[in-house]
Amino acid sequence: MSREDGMFRSRTSVAAAAAALLVASLGLAGCGDSGSDGSDATTLTLWHYEGPTSAMGIAWNKAIEEFKAAHPGVTVKFEEKSFEQIQQNAGMILNSDSAPDIMEYNKGNATAGLLSKQGLLTDLTDEAGKRGWTDALSTSLQTTAKYDGDGVMGSGKIYGIPNYGxxxxxxxxxxxxxxxxxxxxxxxxxxxxxxxxxxxxxxxxxxxxxxxxxxxxxxxxxxxxxxxxxxxxxxxxxxxxxxxxxxxxxxxxxxxxxxxxxxxxxxxxxxxxxxxxxxxxxxxxxxxxxxxxxxxxxxxxxxxxxxxxxxxxxxxxxxxxSSGNLWVVPTKSKAKSLAYDFIDITMKPEIQDLLGNNGGVPVAADTAKITDAKNKELIDNFNTISSSDGLAFxxxxxxxxxxxxxxxxxxxxxxxxxxxxxxxxxxxxxxxxxxxxxxx
Structure with missing residues (x-):
């Protein structure tokens, strides 16, 4: 969860210098100039905090490979951050020119809801409809994707897309x-x-x-x-x-x-x-x-x-x-079209099946293609909880x-x-x- 943005805003030179040092310490870098939707961007900067051997890490790494194959002229700048790094500093970073183009972020009122309320996240409602993302998500899973004007989840606009439960x-x-x-x-x-x-x-x-x-x-x-x-x-x-x-x-x-x-x-x-x-x-x-x-x-x-x-x-x-963490597109993303393309790839059946076969809980996998009995049990238990309205966030x-x-x-x-x-x-x-x- 991000801290309130006001905690990080100060006009003093000391605070500005501290913020600059923090941005540098996180290894942040912006992309080159592009159109308003990033349609001519040549770099996609992506952050997530999944370990490389986790189900999500394996699936997202494969998604990056597929993205590169589909976008031969684009460089993917992937930066793995810790959960705590993003939690503590997201509000400040996303309000700067060093915001990534797409980022994994925690769902809920105190996190994605707060950033949406602060105007730091892109409204994905139209894109989600056009690309079929909402069709792939059950009503209960969409609860954490939608936030109203107060940043309260469950209704309003879509500000993030979950790919797993x-x-x-x-x-x-x-x-x-x-x-x-x-x-x-x-x-x-x-x-x-x-x-x-x-x-x-x-x-x-x-x-x-x-x-x-x-x-x-x-x-x-x-x-x-x-x-x-x-x-x-x-x-x-x-x-x-x-x-x-x-x-x-x-x-x-x-x-x-x-x-x-x-x-x-x-x-x-x-x-x-x-x-x-x-x-x-x-x-x-x-x-x-x-x-x-x-x-x-x-x-x-x-x-x-x-x-x-x-x-x-x-x-x-x-x-x-709940649904898993969200792919969010910061308002200051310089490659929004590329970010949407990446989300698309993470929702593809082969990526969802890969997630399920490595111990994850996919939202759009073909369960017939989940080969391990224990993995099927994991997914079945989630489906049982979700279908009985048992997710308590x-x-x-x-x-x-x-x-x-x-x-x-x-x-x-x-x-x-x-x-x-x-x-x-x-x-x-x-x-x-x-x-x-x-x-x-």
Whole structure:
């Protein structure tokens, strides 16, 4: 999520110099002059933050190859950025002449919605209709592509195109489950009983990254155990009032704190990043990891020493998840026509099938061409959630800067510096302030 643009705007020479240094440090470069739609551009500058061995990274690299073949006179300047780089600096960069021509960006009110409201993203509505992108996306997947004048998702103009879906699930080490005679749980009570078994045997059950997004998604998964669609729509789409001390968030915060006290979550995980969490699971140090489908392809490629599997969070009908991240075209893109052509290629059946066969969740693949049984299961689970209106989006979406608010709040539950009630007060304030700013 980008920080509010005003945080970066200053007319002082010191701030201007700092901004220039930041732009230089990110290795940003603009394209040459071109027509208003970039129809005569000879360079396409593209950013994304998918690892090269992930399903998305593999698919997008193939898309770049196909784009080059179809545009022999065009140079593709690809720059891989970290999620945090783009999250922290997107508003400032996209408001400069160093904006890329096309970029992968996080979806939701606090991110794509905020930038659309600030006029930093190109309206893709007409292009999406002409090129058939909307025909390939289900109604639920289009929720995160559309934003109204306030930057609230679900209606309005199309500002980004998702090419894949994603959802949070439970990854588990089958060898460790077998060693301690733990069965795959189907209810939350069975899940906690399984974690009790690991704790009794001196094993911390959960690999958790408290310094970034993973821990807050566990908190949200627990809140969703007591939630319904009305709660999600009130929280995410502002369709009604949200009681942060109501049964949903109270259960999420209290149960998360209980999981820490019971030893399910290590207290030092407050300082662990998502990457280190995933690597620890890959190395067999933890039997369970609760995180997103974006890890699936990587684990399939990199885990060699044990058998692993996945299951949906036990008992929940609602799950953190949505369309995947969006391809957005910055307003200051100098090669918009080329950017649209690239989006087209990522929606082609062969790219979508490649995504699915490498552990991704494509939005327009031919499932008959997905050859791996586990990959089919991954896609089928997503389709089951999506078709039953079970996608509950992510907890940090509703307000600008809310990602950092939730990281700090959940870290407080992990290290014991905040009570569940104090944690809920902490996250309620910025949410309510955002509603007030929107006049809602």
């Amino acid at each position: 994603e959802y949070v699930m439970v990854y588990y080490n089958k060898d460790m489950f077998a060693k301690y005679h733990v069965a795959v749980p189907t209810t939350l009570d069975q899940f906690t009983a399984a974690m009790d078994t690991f704790v009794r045997n001196g094993v911390t059950p959960l690999s958790v990254g408290g310094a970034e997004y993973p821990a807050q998604q566990i908190f949200y998964e627990l809140a969703l155990a007591k939630a319904n669609r009305a709660f999600v729509n009130n929280y995410q789409l502002y369709q009604g009032k949200v009681d942060f001390h109501g049964p949903e968030f109270t259960y999420g915060a209290q149960t998360f704190a209980d999981w820490v006290s019971k030893g399910y979550i290590a207290k030092n995980s407050a300082g662990i990043k998502a990457e280190d969490m995933g690597v620890a699971f890959e190395r067999g140090k933890f039997p369970i990891m609760i995180s997103g489908s974006w890890w699936y392809g990587r684990f399939a490629n990199e885990i060699k020493d044990f058998d692993w599997g996945t299951f949906l969070f036990p008992g929940n009908q609602l799950h953190p998840g 992510y907890p940090d979406w509703p307000a600008p800067g809310y990602y950092d608010v939730l990281v700090g709040a959940v870290q407080g539950l992990i290290n014991g510096s905040k009570t569940p009630s104090a944690m809920l007060d902490e996250i309620a304030g910025p949410y309510q302030d955002n509603l007030a700013d929107l006049g809602r």
